[in-house]
Structure formats: C-alpha cells, structure tokens
Amino acid sequence: METTANAEQLVAKAQAQNLSFYYSDYQALKSINMTVHEKKVTALIGPSGCGKSTLLRCFNRMHDLYPGNRYEGGIRLHPDNTDLLSPDVDPIEVRMRISMVFQKPNPFPKSIYENVAYGLRVRGVNKRVILDEKVEEALRDAALWDEVKERLDDLASNLSGGQQQRLCIARALATEPEMILFDEPTSALDPIATANIEELISELKEKVTILIVTHNMQQAARVSDFTAYMYLGELVEFGATDQIFIKPQKKETEDYITGRFG
Amino acid sequence: MDLRDIQSIRAVIARGKRWDVIFSLLGLLALMTGVLTFVALFADMTIQGAPRLSLDFFTNFPSRRAGEAGILSAWVGTTLVMLTTAMAAVPLGVAAGVYLEEYAPKNWVTDVIEINVTNLAGVPSIVYGLLALGLFVYQFGLGQSILSAGLTLALLILPIVIVATRESIRAIPQVIREGAYALGATPWQTVRDHILPYSSAGILTGVIIGMARAIGETAPIITIGALTFIAFLPPAPYQETLPFFNFDWLMAPFTVMPIQMFNWTSRPEAAFQANAAAAGFVLVLMTLAMNGLAIFLRYRLRRNIKW
Ligand SMILES: Nc1ncnc2c1ncn2[C@@H]1O[C@H](COP(=O)(O)OP(=O)(O)OP(=O)(O)O)[C@@H](O)[C@H]1O
Numbered sequence: 275m276e277t278t279a280n281a282e283q284l285v286a287k288a289q290a291q292n293l294s295f296y297y298s299d300y301q302a303l304k305s306i307n308m309t310v311h312e313k314k315v316t317a318l319i320g321p322s323g324c325g326k327s328t329l330l331r332c333f334n335r336m337h338d339l340y341p342g343n344r345y346e347g348g349i350r351l352h353p354d355n356t357d358l359l360s361p362d363v364d365p366i367e368v369r370m371r372i373s374m375v376f377q378k379p380n381p382f383p384k385s386i387y388e389n390v391a392y393g394l395r396v397r398g399v400n401k402r403v404i405l406d407e408k409v410e411e412a413l414r415d416a417a418l419w420d421e422v423k424e425r426l427d428d429l430a431s432n433l434s435g436g437q438q439q440r441l442c443i444a445r446a447l448a449t450e451p452e453m454i455l456f457d458e459p460t461s462a463l464d465p466i467a468t469a470n471i472e473e474l475i476s477e478l479k480e481k482v483t484i485l486i487v488t489h490n491m492q493q494a495a496r497v498s499d500f501t502a503y504m505y506l507g508e509l510v511e512f513g514a515t516d517q518i519f520i521k522p523q524k525k526e527t528e529d530y531i532t533g534r535f536g
Numbered sequence: 537m538d539l540r541d542i543q544s545i546r547a548v549i550a551r552g553k554r555w556d557v558i559f560s561l562l563g564l565l566a567l568m569t570g571v572l573t574f575v576a577l578f579a580d581m582t583i584q585g586a587p588r589l590s591l592d593f594f595t596n597f598p599s600r601r602a603g604e605a606g607i608l609s610a611w612v613g614t615t616l617v618m619l620t621t622a623m624a625a626v627p628l629g630v631a632a633g634v635y636l637e638e639y640a641p642k643n644w645v646t647d648v649i650e651i652n653v654t655n656l657a658g659v660p661s662i663v664y665g666l667l668a669l670g671l672f673v674y675q676f677g678l679g680q681s682i683l684s685a686g687l688t689l690a691l692l693i694l695p696i697v698i699v700a701t702r703e704s705i706r707a708i709p710q711v712i713r714e715g716a717y718a719l720g721a722t723p724w725q726t727v728r729d730h731i732l733p734y735s736s737a738g739i740l741t742g743v744i745i746g747m748a749r750a751i752g753e754t755a756p757i758i759t760i761g762a763l764t765f766i767a768f769l770p771p772a773p774y775q776e777t778l779p780f781f782n783f784d785w786l787m788a789p790f791t792v793m794p795i796q797m798f799n800w801t802s803r804p805e806a807a808f809q810a811n812a813a814a815a816g817f818v819l820v821l822m823t824l825a826m827n828g829l830a831i832f833l834r835y836r837l838r839r840n841i842k843w
C-alpha cells in the first residue's frame with residue numbers, strides 16, 4: 275500500500291509480478307511488473323503490436339483457450355492474494371471474478387435481456403425475479419436502461435454500435451465482477467458513442483477496478499488515473515496519468531506521447 | 537502505344553468485353569445442359585406415370601396386376617427407414633462434429649481423423665451395404681430389418697452430418713465464443729447455449745441434404761437384403777396401452793421406394809413401367825420437399841443471426 279500526497283488511500287487490486295508471456299516460441303511480454311489499483315482506471319498505451327491486448331488477456335486467462343500459450347511469473351489478485359496464473363487456479367474461476375469487454379461489440383444473437391442475464395445463468399441463477407432485478411441494475415449502470423427498457427426482448431443486434439457496446443458492458447457488470455478489462459472498447463464507435471462510453475467508464479470506477487487498453491492517448495488522459503506505456507512487450511513506464519502525460523520520466527514515453535513516435 | 541489515346545483504350549475494352557460475351561454464352565449453355573436434362577427426365581416420368589397417380593396408388597400394396605399395384609409398403613418403409621437414419625445420424629454426427637471443433641486437441645491424431653471423415657463421404661454406398669451386412673445383419677443379429685437399413689444409411693450420411701456440423705460451427709465468430717468464456721462459461725455451457733443454437737440452421741440443412749441423398753439409395757439396402765415384394769406393413773409405432781409407443785417396427789422386414797421402382801422397371805410389361813414412373817415421380821417430390829424444408833428451416837433459424 276502506498277500513500278499519495280493528498281493522503282488518498284491506494285489499495286492494490288492486482289499485481290503483475292515478473293509476468294512474461296509466450297505465444298508458442300514468441301515472447302510477447304517481457305517480465306512485466308505493474309500494480310492495478312482498486313477502483314481506479316488504469317490505461318495501457320503503446321504502439322500497435324507492443325503487447326497491450328496480450329497483457330490484458332492474461333488477467334482473465336483468455337490465453338488458456340488456445341494451445342501453445344504459456345505464462346511465466348504471476349498476477350496476484352487482492353485481497354485474497356490469489357495467483358491468477360497458478361495452474362491450481364481454474365481459469366473459469368478467474369473469469370468469474372474478472373470480466374471483459376471486447377474491441378468490437380460482440381453481443382450474442384439473443385435478446386437484450388438474455389445477453390445481460392447470461393453471466394448470471396452461467397452461475398446457475400435462473401429465478402426470474404432475481405434476473406429481472408440484476409438485469410435492470412446492470413443496464414442502469416451501463417447507462418442503457420432508458421433506451422431499452424421498453425424492448426428487452428428485442429434482438430441485441432438491432433441496437434446501434436454504441437448501444438451494443440454498452441450492452442456488452444452491462445453484460446460484464448451484471449455478475450458484479452471485481453475488475454473489468456476493456457480492450458479498445460471505443461475503436462469501432464463514432465465520437466459521440468465514444469464520449470458516452472468514456473463517461474461511463476469514469477462513473478464505473480466507483481464500483482469496480484478498471485484496466486483499459488487504448489490506442490487513443492487523449493482517451494487515456496481523459497479516463498485513466500494511472501497509465502502504463504508499453505513498447506515491444508516491455509513495460510517502459512508506469513505512473514499516475516498526470517505525471518506520465520505532463521512530465522514522463524523516460525525519453526521513449528515522451529516521444530510516444532508527444533507524437534514523435536508511434 | 538499511347539496509353540492516353542482514347543481510341544485505343546476503347547479498342548482494348550471492346551476486345552476484353554468480347555470474352556465476357558463468349559463466356560456468358562458458354563456458361564448459360566453449360567447450365568442449361570444440366571437443368572434441361574433434369575426437366576426433360578422429370579417431365580417424361582410425370583407424363584408416363586400420371587395416369588397411375590391416384591389415392592389408391594398410395595394405399596395399395598404391390599400386386600402382380602400392374603393396375604392394382606401401389607406403393608403403400610414402399611413409402612411406409614422409406615419413411616420409417618429415414619426416421620431411423622435421422623435418429624442415429626443426427627446425435628452421432630453432431631456429437632462428433634462438436635467434439636472435433638470445440639474439444640479435440642489440435643494434433644496429428646485429430647488431423648488424421650479429420651481427413652478420414654472427409655474421405656468417408658466419397659466411399660461408394662455399396663461398400664457401406666457390405667459392411668452393414670456383416671456387422672448389423674449378422675454380427676449384431678439385427679436381421680434384414682428397418683433398423684439395419686436405418687443404421688446403414690446413417691453410416692452413409694454420417695460424414696455429411698459431421699462436415700455440415702463442423703462448417704456451421706466454424707462460421708461462428710471467435711469473439712462470440714470468447715464473449716461466453718469471458719463470462720465464466722464452461723466449454724459445455726458455451727456449446728449448449730451458443731455453439732449449438734447458432735449452428736443449428738447449418739446442421740439441419742446438412743442433415744436434410746444427407747437424408748435427401750439417403751432416400752434414393754438402393755444398392756446398400758439391397759445388399760443388406762431388403763425385400764422386393766412385401767404385402768404387409770410393419771407393426772404400428774403406437775399402441776392403445778401404456779407406454780403407448782412400441783418399437784417392434786424396427787425389427788420388421790421392409791421395402792423402400794427405390795427398390796419398389798427397381799422391381800417394377802425390371803418387369804417386361806409396359807404397365808409396370810408406368811408404375812415405376814409414378815413411383816419415381818413421388819420419390820423426386822419427396823426429395824424436393826426435403827430440400828424445400830431445408831431452405832425454409834435455414835431461413836427461419838438464421839433470421840436472428842447476422843454474421
Ligand atoms: N495468437 C498469436 N500468436 C502469435 N503471436 C501473436 C498472437 N497474437 C498476438 N501476437 C503477437 O504478439 C505481439 C503483441 O500483440 P498484441 O495483440 O498484444 O498487441 P497490441 O498492443 O494489442 O496491438 P494493437 O494495438 O494493434 O491491438 C504482436 O507482435 C503480435 O504479432
């Protein structure tokens with residue numbers, strides 16, 4: 275635990291410790307050490323191919339779905355100090371605690387209601403009253419309720435792109451995760467939908483820890499409390515967003531942020 | 537040549553377009569060869585068989601007198617055999633396809649299995665008949681029954697069902713799968729709630745196309761010893777007393793439409809040729825109806841799915 279100048283308490287939610295990752299023989303992450311603070315937004319930035327998505331997908335063991343992938347080191351999830359990458363820990367358990375929102379909205383070809391309810395159904399919740407309540411709460415938290423409350427049984431694919439992405443956020447929220455991973459959640463959206471999602475993310479951190487990959491530096495500056503700059507699979511610099519954007523410690527970070535590179 | 541000279545540009549375009557005309561004519565001709573041949577055959581069969589197409593034709597057993605002979609035992613036999621085929625081929629084929637796509641580790645063993653499954657679709661059907669004669673009829677003691685025939689045809693269309701299952705599963709975008717897993721779903725929950733529902737249209741289409749092929753199969757059915765003349769029906773699948781259904785029909789002797797046709801075409805009398813034509817007409821209609829059903833189901837089931 276560390277303390278900042280204004281005595282705000284920072285609690286570590288997840289800590290990557292000497293985390294390396296291999297796609298078969300190709301090493302995509304090189305000994306990453308980084309702390310994700312509880313109820314803060316942490317942004318991962320860096321040029322294309324630097325390993326942002328790869329790092330993000332370690333946090334919910336998404337890489338376990340494909341053969342040949344290998345982790346080294348660990349990710350400690352607090353408060354219980356579980357090593358998420360330990361072979362003894364079931365990746366499904368990890369995904370139940372940490373949910374994810376993808377780059378392109380990927381609603382299931384089911385109704386709006388069933389999309390949000392799916393995570394609960396997976397957990398064996400099938401009582402209509404409970405589902406109704408949780409679905410409404412998640413849709414409200416995702417700032418979508420007012421737009422869809424009249425048509426919960428409509429197909430999710432009839433929504434606009436921005437609405438679909440908020441639906442995916444609601445789907446991720448419905449199971450009350452401890453942390454949500456966002457992989458460039460606005461890259462497929464127009465500026466207005468993007469602004470809505472950014473606002474939403476800023477609100478969500480009251481409830482949940484957020485780790486977000488973004489290509490867009492203004493976005494990182496707007497929504498995040500902490501920023502990690504990655505390059506070629508390494509974590510170059512990590513710190514408070516203000517500090518990274520105003521006076522970065524490393525030359526490479528400064529070059530990237532000022533647009534001289536990347 | 538001056539690349540900017542408008543005259544020569546036009547000449548080049550005109551020369552290129554000549555080939556478009558030539559090819560589209562050739563293509564149309566190729567298409568017409570297939571379509572017209574079928575239409576001519578079908579029309580000829582219809583004209584020849586039309587006088588025989590009456591309700592009696594469907595409710596009469598075959599007979600030595602051509603004018604009284606019907607296809608009752610044949611269409612009942614075909615229906616029951618197809619039912620058995622579907623009951624066996626669908627669960628086996630879908631389970632195998634889902635296993636290969638969603639569960640099997642990707643290594644050389646599964647590669648070999650994959651290649652074999654694809655090749656099985658090309659094995660001549662009579663080979664399956666021979667296999668079934670040894671295995672189902674004698675080894676398992678199922679006899680020359682509807683069950684033996686259904687299982688034989690199931691074997692024949694199994695590769696079609698497996699391939700259709702795999703292809704429609706592969707059409708599901710990976711992000712949908714990841715979306716389910718990211719919520720903590722197990723592989724089985726993902727298969728049950730997403731993979732199967734979203735691929736059901738493709739699977740059903742594959743099953744029906746397979747069945748449409750099986751319905752006309754003659755060689756393997758003759759090989760296992762279907763009767764060519766049969767004047768009684770299998771026991772009914774339902775009964776008055778509990779449990780109301782009954783599976784005795786599975787073990788009954790039977791005949792099927794193509795065998796009935798084959799039997800009639802081998803008779804010298806012209807009147808029997810008309811019967812064969814009428815039966816052929818019915819068989820083609822059955823096949824077309826199945827294909828129509830496939831198109832309808834694909835449309836209905838895919839309505840909600842956009843990718
Ligand atoms: N499935 C894979 N197999 C092998 N290499 C991969 C795989 N996925 C990604 N890589 C490689 O790993 C490196 C990091 O990729 P990653 O997708 O994490 O980058 P990224 O920072 O998210 O880039 P972008 O901003 O373009 O999304 C890249 O060099 C990429 O080519």
Ligand SMILES: [Mg+2]
Binds near residue numbers: 326327328487
């Ligand atoms: Mg990425």
